[in-house]
Amino acid sequence: MDRDSNRAAVTRAGRSKGRHRAASEADRPSSQAFMASGPDGHPPANTGESAMNANKLSPSAQSATSMTRIIAMVGIAIFFFLAISTYQLVKSIESRESLKNVEKLYFPVLIKADSSVAIMDKVSDEYVKAVMTAAGEKGVAAHALGVEAVHNLEEMAKLFPGNSKDLDQIRAQFQSYNDEAAKLDDDYLNHRTVLRDWLPRIQELNANLAKTRDALKSFRARCYEEFSRTLDKTRSAMQSNLYLSLALGMMNLCFMGVLVYFIRNNLRMMALVADQNMNLEKRVAERTEQLAQKTNDIQTMLQNMPQGVLTIVAGSHIHPEYSAYLETIFETTSIAERGLMDLVFSNTNLGADTLSTVEVSVASVLGEDEMNYEFNSHLLVTEFNIRMEDGRTKSLELSWSPIVNEAGVVEKLMVCVRDVTELKRLASEASTQKRELEMIGEILSVSQEKFQDFMQTSMAFVDENRTLTEAASGPTAELITQLFRNMHTVKGNARTYGLGNLTNTVHEAEQTYDDLRKGQATEWEPKMLLEQLDQVRGLLDEYAKINDTKLGRKGPGRRGNVEKFLMVDKSQVAQTLQAMQGVDMDNVDAMRAALVETQKLLRRIGTERLQDVLAGVTESLPSLARELGKEPPVVAIHDNGVLVRTQISGLLKNLFTHLLRNAVDHGIEAPAARAAAGKPGVGRIELDVEIAGDDLRFVLRDDGQGMALDRIRQIAADRGLVEASTILSDEETAQLVFLPGFSTAEVVTEVSGRGVGMDAVKGFLEREGGRIDVRFLGASTGSGHRLFEFVIALPATFAVSN
């Protein structure tokens, strides 16, 4: 601003300078004519000068103090200027006066003095001449001349009142001379006197006249001196005035120079400013374009992002700048300026109170200090379901962010809306699967047998509770206690086995009974209790299903993990230990008996019952039978107390998988055929085990139709295993089934994994020192079938008898 005002000052000064300069140029005399008049008026150069001087400083001095400094300097300059001008003026007036004096006073005086002197001289001569020439008229003329001189002197006195005394004296003297001289002359000429008298008188008079003339001359000299002194003074005053004017003129020129400099600067600055202005405009245009670009980019983002973003402004309505996806979510284009509650929170599954809380919270946060957001943000709903016009529901998630300005006030609330319907569905599916996986994990951590036990007992308890509840007419202490105890047991077991997905439900049911027991719940609501039991039962069923079908662990399973550890019946060990402990150490027989018992026990280590080994197979037979449209057969295993070593359990499993399934597949007939043959609908498979000498012998037979020898022959011929022409005995035919390539069907079970072909099984058997034979029972029937049994032998070392 200072610069502006100074620029204005410069321009003002410039303008004023121009005006005044014009005036002073006109007025200013040339150096020669300085006598006529002096520099007149106020050369405003000083004002301009001081202003410009001030301008030299002001760009750097930018405060009010510099302003006063400038004003002070200007003031001082003006003062000096006025002083000088006044001095000049005074001086020039003085000079004029002096010169006037010269003109009006000295000149006339001097002239008169000179003329008087001249007259005096002439007069004295004339008087003498008059006498000499006896020309009375000369005397008269001389007297008249004298009178003229007297007049002169009179006038001089008048003009010179200061010296009038001298002049009067001179005049008086001269007048007296004049008169006397005239008289003398007259007297002489009129013969009143003689020359002898006239001469000395006239000489005396002339002597006096000489004195008078001297006085006058000295007066004249004095006057002349003053005159020339005055002239000198005037001249010197004029000279000094001239110099001053010259100096002022020089200063003027300098200031003009400075002014030109400043004007040039100004012009340059203006050019610079104009240049910068243009630059600025260019930059503004650039920035505007950048801004437009940015706005465009942001708009593009808003239009394309797959998230609904909106901002809520004061008044709880929605700002017109929102992301386009919002329209997709809410299936409407009417969003801008709508109220938040109207657009987002109508047709939701939120309760009226929740909605009201949200509304109040939003109102409490907008336009308030951000601490209010901290206070209330937890009340801003983050997920809910919304129903569309056509009845579909969507699940929406909201993220809230406060937009805070520098004063710490929440100006707007930004809300990000996500459609999570699909996500939720997937999550729910995943969670279902997760639950199932959890349950599988839980089940697997329990041994098959124990799990089976648990299932059976728990289901039994639940069923019992159901029965009791249904039958009861009212709550009795006994009933409630029983119900509680059952459930408590189930819970305890479930907990022990870590079946987490079960325990909670069971616990709730147990608590219900507990509340009834403690008298806290007084209502006997059989319906509710039964529902609860159904829930528990449902869960148990779920577990069972997973266990049986998904995991294929149906049945009690094999006892113990065979890889590393051997499991022995705990009770047996306990018994034996007890027996050993109680042995009378002094009694040899008792000790022997104890020893035998221990041996027995030890021998039983690493052995299993055949039933357990084959459990998986036998349990899978019913479903196989059903698949084949046959009645599940009865499998009777007579093990005669033989326990087989775990080492061969795999082999036995493989073997009997084939044999038993074949029995069901090929041996046991369909119910119709059986009925026709007069057999009971349910087939029977029998497996005998015994230790005979060095052999561990298995005999497997079924009451089906026997071996289809014809068919076997056919298949073998088809497969190219025998020549079609070759005749084979029944025994030879029977052996064909053990040929590799006879049956390419692999037996796959969920439990035993992939089976191997019969030939492989025979190979395993023989490798272990065993053998398998087919023993026909009875004669060949002629229908191509012949009843038979398999006889398998293994070294007896693979078994122990109990």
Added chain:
Amino acid sequence: MAQILVVDDSSTVRDEVAGFLKRNGLDVATAVDGKDGLSKLRMDPKVKLVVSDVNMPNMDGLTMAEKIRGELGNKTVNIVMLTTENNPNMKERGKAAGIKGWIVKPFKGDAVLATFKKLVEA
């Protein structure tokens, strides 16, 4: 010498709020309505924070706040309102009475504890 004064006509709310704050080491006094609040504040001017309900018998929260600033001449104590509704008039009155904040019920301790502690230290 209490740091915080809790004013609410519901004893449940008073207990809940005061209890929570006390458990977190703050010194809390209570009042049952605006009049009571005023008099308690008059007696104990060292209170740094007043937490008050809006709707109370005898004298409501906003009036009490106005009187705290006016009659009592206490311009320094921080006042925060507990509310279930919020309309522009209330906000205006609140601003005029120098109310620092609005807490919407239900009150959640964790959301306010840090700020309350700051207001009490200040």
